[in-house]
Amino acid sequence: MRGDEESTLRALHEVATDIRDLDSRAAVCRRAVEAAEQVLAFDHCAVSLERDGRLPIVASSSGFDTDTVATLSADEGLAGRAYQTGESLLMNDAAASDIVEEDDRFDVALTVPLGDHGVFQAVRASADPFEEADRDLGELLCSHVAQALDRLDRERRLEARNETLADSERRTRKVQSVTEDLIDADNRRGVATRIVDAARDVFTLPLSGVHLYDESRDVLAGVAATSAVARELGEVPDYACDGGTTQQTVWDIYESGEPLVVADVRSDDRVRAEGSPVRSLIVHPLGDHGVYILSSTDPKDFDRTDVALADLLASTATAAMDQIAHRRDLERYRTVVETVPDGVFLLDEAGTMRQVNDAWADIVGYDHDDLAGEPFQLLVEDGVIDEHIVETYLDTIRQLLSSETDRRSAAFVTELRPADGTGAHTYEVHLRLLPYDDSFQGVAGVVRDVTERVEQQRELERENERLDEFASIVSHDLRNPLGVARGSLELAAETGEQAHFDRCERSLDRMETLIDDLLTLSRAGETVGSVGTVALDEIAFRGWAVVETDGADLAVETAASLRADEGRLRQLLENLFRNAVEHGSTGSRTGSDDAVEHGSTDPLSQAAEDAAEHGGGTVQVTVGALDDGFYVADDGPGIPEDERENLFESGYTTSDSGTGFGLAIVQQIADAHGWSVRATESAAGGARFEVSGVEFADDAQ
Incomplete structure (x- = not known):
């Protein structure tokens, strides 16, 4: 007997080895039935595997008519009991079997569970009942079968997982391909079309669409959808904030930025729509742009991979639309920056010029490409900007960043000298902080040429000063000779x-002279007219010819030609000649009191008016050239050094017959040409007036 048992065990071991190589559940079950018949002598047996809550027969002994056996529920009969409890059942009862109809030949049964997979059942006639040894051998066989089924389930799950991973990888690659394609889209509608196509390729979903916010209509307008959407829904819908429940839900998702996944639309009040073919739904926001809707006609049609890929696709689409919007804003900004006539630059936190426009490059005298990426300090080192402007900039930034102010912009005026040597101009610089969170990110600068405006302001100030001078002269200097004339007429009438x-x-006569000089002075500050080449010697002699020289002599020691307004230059020279003659030939002059116009007039002094007698000496006046101009000198008494600062003030004279306007006129004519004029001592000890900053003609000197 012991030898038979060992033989049976060896046979069952071989069976276990055989079924390890089988590749299907059905094959394992058939091999189990064969082993039960051949090794255990179970003539009538069957294997049932659980499927959808029932235990249908998968394999059975030959001659077994499975069509006559009802498929039981997994919790009915002996099979259900063994399956649910996991325990073998040995029943010697005529009604014990689930696998045959009533038959007097089979009245005992053995039922053994196959783990979580199903049950094995064998039947015999009562004349040959099952023993405990049969149960043990049957359980051993079934344990091998259960292990084989476990292996197949693991392999099946692993294969399914691998297929799922492969499918996920395939779909992910498609999404990645779509994302690369999205980056090249030129507009938001192009992005929308691409992700709708992706829904068909990646998710194999016939119903999907993109709805972008339309500001003019205040709706989420359908801009791209699969053809099935219009076919199933009649049209691509728009979603408004004041629409029905579904529309409001979609709008809320757009505003909140939180996606919605619905397993079954018909059981969710937020999106339920009567008659809609949609069962599963994903609504994903696209930032500030709109929403992406994926839907299926089957319930529970989205797994975690679908949700993750939808999120990836929507996020990428949002980034692409953001980039398009950014490119559009940047292009608009660049267009504005490049077209405005003002200079524009962006400085980062380290003071590097990250972006400049052509106008700024022209202002500082560089090529555009030579500025971008260079430190602002370069302009200081090249002398374009004074060093103190850097301190002004730093002080301005410190003030703007101070917690004591809410200001984000400031302005100041400075002078810039282009590196290309085209000449300094005055500019108004506006600075504004770039947006920042915790730390300074830099500034945007706008630079405008205000040279003309500043000059106009200065000219206005000069005009106002002249008006003040005129008012003072009219109210004082004209009043004196007027008073003398009135008093003289009264005396003449009496006597x-x-x-x-x-x-x-x-x-x-004194009043007429004052009025003439006032008119001359008022016009002297005007901008010069036509500038041409003027021979200095010729214009000097013409000017000398109209001056009352009282026997004075003129010597012109230069043949230089210069660029000037001929009439204004002649006027300047006439005033210098007149000044030399009047203050160098007065017989009663005493030192510096008669050297030049100094103080205010005193026409009430009749003695002073009658003292203007000339001829006490012959004055020699000389016109000569300087390196950058010319001079007019005389051999009179000269000008004390401590009195030279006030020489060019209007109305300042020591001559009783002078008006005090001659040298003021000289000063203003020189200013109008951009020249400088100063008083010094001549070689003969007299007065010398030097005019510098003069532009000579090509054949000068």
Whole structure:
């Protein structure tokens, strides 16, 4: 007996080895039935495997008519009991079997569970009942079968997992391909079309669409959808915030930025729509742009991979639309920056010029490409900007970053000298902080040429000063000779003496001279007219010819030609000649009191007016050239050094017959040409006036 048992065990071991190589559950079950018949002598047996809550027969002994056996529920009969409890059942009862109809030949049964997979059942006639040894051998066989089924399930799950991973990888590659394609899209509609196509290729979903926010209509307008959407829904819908429940839900998702996944639309009040073919739904926001809707006609049609890929696709589409919007804004910004006439630059936190426009490059005298990426300090080192402007900039930034102010912009005026040597101009610089969170990110600068405006302001200030001077002169200097004339006429009326009429006439002449000089002075500050080449010697002699020289002599020691307004230059020279003659030939002059116009007039002094007698000496006046200009000198008494600062002030004279405007006119004519004028001592000890900053003609000197 012991030998038979060992033989049976060896046979069952071989069976275990055989079924390890089988590749299907059905093959394992058939081999189990064969082993039960051949090794255990179980003539009538069957294997049932659980499927959808029932235990249908998968393999059975030959001659077994499975069509006559009802498929039981997994919790019915002996099979259900053994399956549910996991325990073998040995029943010696005529009604014990689930695998045959009532038959007097089979009245005992053995039922053994196959783990979680199903049950093995064998039947015999009562004349040959099962023993405990049969149960043990049957359980051993079934343990081998259960292990084989476990292996197949593991392999099946692993294969399914591998297939799922392969499918996920395939779909992910498609999404990656789509994302690369999205980056090349030129507009948002192009992005929308691409992700709708991706829904068909990646998710094999016939119903999907993209709805972008339309500001003019205040709706999420359908801009791209699969053809099935229009076919199933009649049209591609728009979603408004004041629409029905579904529309409101979609709008809420757009505003909240939180996606929605619905397993079954018909059981969710937020998106339920009568008559809609949609059963599964994903609504994913696309940032500020709109929403991406994926739907299926089957319930529970989205797994975690679908949701993850939808999220990846929507996120990529959002980034692509953001980039398109950024490119559009950047292009708009660049267009504005490049077209504005003002200079524009962006400085980062380290003071590097990250972006400049052509206008800024022209202002500082560089090529555009030579500025971008260079430190602002370069402009200081090249002398374009003064060093103190850097301190002004730093102080401005510190003030803007201070917690004590909410200001984000500031402005100041400075002078810039282009590196190409085209000449300095005055600019108004506006600085504004770039957006930042915790730390300074830099500034945007806009630079505008205000040279003309500043000059106009300065000219206006000069005009106002002249008006003040005129008002003072009119109210004071003209009042004096007017008073003398009125008093002389009263005396003449009383006495009839000719002397009073003569004094009145001199006062009127004095007033006429003052008025003429006032008119000359008022025009002297105007911008010069036509500038041409003027021979200095010729214009000097023409000017000398109209001046009352009282026997003075003129020597011109230069043949230089210069660029000037001929009429204004002649006027300048005439005033210098007149000044030299009047202050160098007065017989009663005493030192510096007669050297040049100094103080305010005193026409009330009749003695002073009558003292203007000339001929006390012959004055020598000389016109000569300087390296950058010319001079007019005389051999008179000269000008004390401590009195030279006030020489060019209007109305300042020591001559009783002078008006005090001659040298002021000289100063203003020189200013109008952009020249400088100063008083010094001549070689003969007299007065010398030097005019510098003059542009000579090509054949000068």
